[in-house]
Amino acid sequence: MLELLSVGFSTAFTPRNLIVIVFGVFVGIIFGCIPGLSTNGCIALCMPITYSMTMQQGICMMMGIYIGGTSGGLISAILLNIPGTPAAMATTFDGHPMARNGQAGKALGTGVVFSFLGGVVSMIALMFIAPFLASITLKFSAVEYFAATVFSICMIAGLSGGSLAKGLASGMIGIAVSLVGTTPVEYLPRFTFGYYQLNEGFAMTSVIIGCFAIPEVLDAIKNKNNTTKADLYQCSIKGFGFSPGEFVHELKNFAISAVIGTGIGILPGIGGSTASPLAYTAVKYTSKEPEKFGTGIMSGVVASETANNAVVGGALIPMLTLGIPGDTVTALIMSAMTLYGLNCGPLLFTNTPEALYIILAALFVANIIMIIMELGGIRFFAKLLTIPKYYLFPIVVVLCGVGAYCTNHRTFDVLCLIAFGFVGYVMRMAGLPFAPMIIGYVLGSMIETYLRRGLMIYDDNFLAFFSRPIADGFFAAALLVVILTIVSQRRKLSK
Amino acid sequence: MNKKKDLLAAGLLLLIAIALIAGIPTIKQRTAGIIGPKFMPILVVIFLLILAAIIGIPAILSKGEESVQEKTPEEKDHYTIIDLVFDRYATITVWVVLIGYALLMKPLGFIPSSILLIFLLCILLSPKSERHYVRFAVLAVFSSFLIYFVFVKLFLLLLPKGIMAGIL
Numbered sequence: 001m002l003e004l005l006s007v008g009f010s011t012a013f014t015p016r017n018l019i020v021i022v023f024g025v026f027v028g029i030i031f032g033c034i035p036g037l038s039t040n041g042c043i044a045l046c047m048p049i050t051y052s053m054t055m056q057q058g059i060c061m062m063m064g065i066y067i068g069g070t071s072g073g074l075i076s077a078i079l080l081n082i083p084g085t086p087a088a089m090a091t092t093f094d095g096h097p098m099a100r101n102g103q104a105g106k107a108l109g110t111g112v113v114f115s116f117l118g119g120v121v122s123m124i125a126l127m128f129i130a131p132f133l134a135s136i137t138l139k140f141s142a143v144e145y146f147a148a149t150v151f152s153i154c155m156i157a158g159l160s161g162g163s164l165a166k167g168l169a170s171g172m173i174g175i176a177v178s179l180v181g182t183t184p185v186e187y188l189p190r191f192t193f194g195y196y197q198l199n200e201g202f203a204m205t206s207v208i209i210g211c212f213a214i215p216e217v218l219d220a221i222k223n224k225n226n227t228t229k230a231d232l233y234q235c236s237i238k239g240f241g242f243s244p245g246e247f248v249h250e251l252k253n254f255a256i257s258a259v260i261g262t263g264i265g266i267l268p269g270i271g272g273s274t275a276s277p278l279a280y281t282a283v284k285y286t287s288k289e290p291e292k293f294g295t296g297i298m299s300g301v302v303a304s305e306t307a308n309n310a311v312v313g314g315a316l317i318p319m320l321t322l323g324i325p326g327d328t329v330t331a332l333i334m335s336a337m338t339l340y341g342l343n344c345g346p347l348l349f350t351n352t353p354e355a356l357y358i359i360l361a362a363l364f365v366a367n368i369i370m371i372i373m374e375l376g377g378i379r380f381f382a383k384l385l386t387i388p389k390y391y392l393f394p395i396v397v398v399l400c401g402v403g404a405y406c407t408n409h410r411t412f413d414v415l416c417l418i419a420f421g422f423v424g425y426v427m428r429m430a431g432l433p434f435a436p437m438i439i440g441y442v443l444g445s446m447i448e449t450y451l452r453r454g455l456m457i458y459d460d461n462f463l464a465f466f467s468r469p470i471a472d473g474f475f476a477a478a479l480l481v482v483i484l485t486i487v488s489q490r491r492k493l494s495k
Numbered sequence: 496m497n498k499k500k501d502l503l504a505a506g507l508l509l510l511i512a513i514a515l516i517a518g519i520p521t522i523k524q525r526t527a528g529i530i531g532p533k534f535m536p537i538l539v540v541i542f543l544l545i546l547a548a549i550i551g552i553p554a555i556l557s558k559g560e561e562s563v564q565e566k567t568p569e570e571k572d573h574y575t576i577i578d579l580v581f582d583r584y585a586t587i588t589v590w591v592v593l594i595g596y597a598l599l600m601k602p603l604g605f606i607p608s609s610i611l612l613i614f615l616l617c618i619l620l621s622p623k624s625e626r627h628y629v630r631f632a633v634l635a636v637f638s639s640f641l642i643y644f645v646f647v648k649l650f651l652l653l654l655p656k657g658i659m660a661g662i663l
Contacts, residue, residue, distance in 0.1 A: 172543055176515060185532070217620070391617070397612065411597055460530055
């Protein structure tokens, strides 16, 4: 392990890869801190840039964006009271009151430092848990994989939106989109309607960027006359913004939040947006002064920021060991890795074990760059928050066009981008969440392949799938998620 | 429950299901058993129809909330063409602009089509009181050239040159 780890670090520390990580973190922070721009969109936009890169550079860039985007959300959460990413929502609870109380620097320093530490803990977890899990998943057959993908979709559908039916519907739309192209077993064209451009299916960048970016632009157009501006608090950080004594005092809260964040990250579908409020609540109830939470105390920021960054390493575990992405960002990273011939799953650990350690090293280096960049450049990032959306969004739309065009060098993909923008717009109007659609789209061909392979093994007898204990475990967990979601929705309705 | 949203969701699911049903007969089946390339689409259609029913039927049966027609703050009697295109029907205009961008990118080239897109989107996105046409034009020209040169010269990607083929 140590030898591979040193290979990973020597790769991450080469000048070119370092530059790529710095660029990734920088762009990630910008997309993370500006409300309306997302880490998903950033990764999808930057995917074409990675086409001209080596595998190592591509991985370094993705990890840089992931870290930068995840932690960038805290800047607007603290200074504007608007979370840059959904995962930074809980940071507004105490971060913004701290800024209002004249402690913006302390809140930002706390957020940045504990984001870094949360990320490091999750990386250590990734380093030890991933190879162990991979050795177990090596024994999985198509049936277990099918059961695991069903569990993932149920989990994401149940937890990403208000309604289970709408979550499942969104997942099913994603699977329907994935059916277009070549069939996974016979390699025959399907739903191409005579368009040769669809033989490989819809380009991932067109689907994802279209669904995420175009509806944001339309929302901004609808709300353009809503000129109420949030107050932006001025900030400057001396050192880390807090004393060593305060740091030691927060270690208990940090430990609780790091465990919650990493644990939540491993479960598919529930990312930082669930982990940070959960950690916040846990820290609040274990505190001796729970009544102070929400008034602007350091512990609230520690809980939220530690947890949402601890999710990063956790979310990579199912992606790397099972080939099942835990959230939209990891779904995109997995697709980008496929372009380099890196197929996520247990075989990654035997065929290209160095890839895992490059990921680990890149995450670690990206975390260090993130802490330096956010502490040093906080005034610059805060300034970005004052740029009106009508200057930013048109450029983002052009970048979307570049992203879609460069996938296959054809305008057909740009038209698909706009078509999926329309689908995303209708989905938003209909209250259908995006995350299950993206996961359904990414997992669609996998589900079909595993289901059909499994049925081939058991002579088309689906009931035989239930004779395998691990698959039964996944099916039972999926059923439990569905039942719990229905029960919780009924309770909400009866209230 | 939001009746309008649920009906729209059910409608979208039905539309996708119909598109799949229309395409299923065109799929070639090489295997003799039921588990062929048509199997998954049929399964997806069944799930889509069930989910459309689960979401749509209660919405149809419920009385629903009376949709309150929101009045725009300033209803006017007369609109200029700019008002109509960039404000009142901005959501329609934006689709026309986006489709136009995709269609013009190849013949016109990346830079001219992007200049047009950025300029028009700046107008569409900005409130009337904050429209600075010269600034928008400068931003459109500068950012289009910058994006082109960064992607083509730095990242070695290909973007359509169009009418600027002789210059670039």
